[in-house]
Amino acid sequence: MSKWLLAVVMVGVGSTQGALRFDAPEGWLTVEPGSSMRYAEFVLPHVEGDGENASLVVYYFGGSGGSVEANLERWLSQVEQPSGQSSQEVAKLGHFETDGGFPVTHLVVDGTYVAEVRPGSPVRHEKPGFTLEAAVVETPVGPYFVKVVGPAPTIDRWSSSIREFLQSIRYE
Secondary structure, eight states: OOSEEEEEEEOSTTOTTOEEEEEEETTOEEEOOSSTTEEEEEEEOOOTTOSSOEEEEEEEBTTBSOOHHHHHHHHHHTEEOTTSOOHHHHOEEEEEEOTTSOEEEEEEEEEEEOOBSSTTOSOBOOEEEEEEEEEEEEETTEEEEEEEEEEHHHHHHHHHHHHHHHHTOEEO
């Protein structure tokens, strides 16, 4: 079996951009996207000792979805720090370019995951010891948003694969 699986998602019928392509690492499980906003979805199997898997979702909102800064603020608000510090103080923020030449803003923050269970829901997750890893990939047809959430040891296990996945994003 090859190390990488190629995932292809069409950018639009007759699009001059071609297809958005990325390499999904072996071991990730492809999931049928749960909504039209979810462009691609994967399960990252949990490591021994973690009670649940991590999820990686690629979102595309037709070229909209807010600024890079607005998304960073929203993601940071989804993680609370047991120390009382702000998530912004402890987050790791980086920038790089994909193989396709697209700028990426990349965020990693550990803590207690407290995002809404569903958009608009008053019920929130309460998951200590989690990591949220997210990225905004700026393409010619608008931004794609990648959000990875799961127990910290599981995210740590897949961290280099997540970076390679992001790095591989391109149009063909």
